[in-house]
């Protein structure tokens with residue numbers, strides 16, 4: 001317990017859904033918060049800075065940084081801005097929770113890996129766009145990458161049930177989102193308000209839309225491939241509506257080991273902070289009589305073509321995953337601004353992958369260039 005309490009954490013994206021829950025865990029565990037970062041929500045950053053007294057508060061934009069400097073002038077907190085500021089924040093503690101949304105999380109994560117920090121990884125887009133490079137860097141520098149995503153935390157824990165070379169399959173569970181059971185032709189008029197209502201989880205807007213299109217599950221397949229060094233063929237998506245089983249690992253003797261719990265992100269967040277120890281958490285106990293039953297289905301890839309596209313893209317070593325990831329980020333933003341229809345998200349992303357996916361993404365610079373091209377491709381056509 002002592003060693004855990006001494007842990008100092010940086011929280012990248014502290015104003016978001018994962019970020020705020022991470023700070024709840026930090027308060028519960030009595031951890032020191034060394035740095036926090038946000039983007040636009042200056043008011044909440046100020047509140048968090050006053051409560052947790054981090055050494056650093058960082059934001060990408062100069063205008064937000066200037067506002068924060070004025071707001072925090074009576075405190076010793078250093079306010080930083082730009083990419084350099086986020087990277088300094090990322091290495092301020094011994095553990096960094098990467099809860100920034102989207103590709104913006106890539107460079108701060110790389111900075112923390114180079115400094116051998118423990119990476120509590122929520123930002124799946126980092127692994128989708130540059131998984132080979134990020135995981136190779138983590139191995140080279142000896143940085144631990146502990147998953148925060150609930151499915152990947154479950155897989156990580158279930159892996160302990162056997163040896164790596166005994167793993168036959170990863171069974172990645174999916175809630176199916178709010179439109180489970182619907183056909184693609186019935187989804188034309190879906191509004192952002194409807195898509196933002198997830199049945200089991202309360203999350204940031206982008207991941208909630210990704211859950212509705214099931215692109216989120218596709219991104220998670222790619223994330224799992226990199227985290228656990230498995231091929232995409234070894235990962236099977238299973239729709240499990242209740243989100244009680246967070247994912248499973250099937251071993252060569254067909255034994256399946258699963259991790260279960262109430263759907264509460266504070267469980268995997270806390271585990272990434274306390275691993276390999278477990279401590280009492282803020283999450284409620286599961287009540288199995290109350291849950292009553294658990295159901296399982298194969299995903300409907302015709303109704304949810306974003307998942308099909310991601311599965312087809314997963315094994316590619318060119319720029320296709322990075323292009324898909326960036327195009328999806330912009331397409332989701334345009335759907336939320338009502339410039340694209342719900343099925344239009346897939347159409348736009350598939351066009352970008354077809355046009356730009358064959359490019360090279362061998363280095364971080366290449367990857368960021370492909371990412372920028374994909375964003376521009378979608379904006380030019382639809383914004």
Ligand code: NDP
Pocket residue numbers: 012013014015016017018019037038039040041042060098099100101102104122123124125148149150201202203204205206207265
């Ligand atoms: P939110 O949208 O709630 O929060 C995103 C955070 O990132 C905010 O702090 C936001 O700042 C900051 N941010 C946004 N854009 C930028 C940028 N360009 N540069 C720097 N910071 C930025 O997202 P979530 O917390 O839901 O998700 C965060 C990550 O965790 C995502 O990668 C998601 O896939 C992953 N994840 C989330 C889960 C969840 O339950 N929410 C579950 C599993 C994974 P501000 O608010 O100040 O604008």
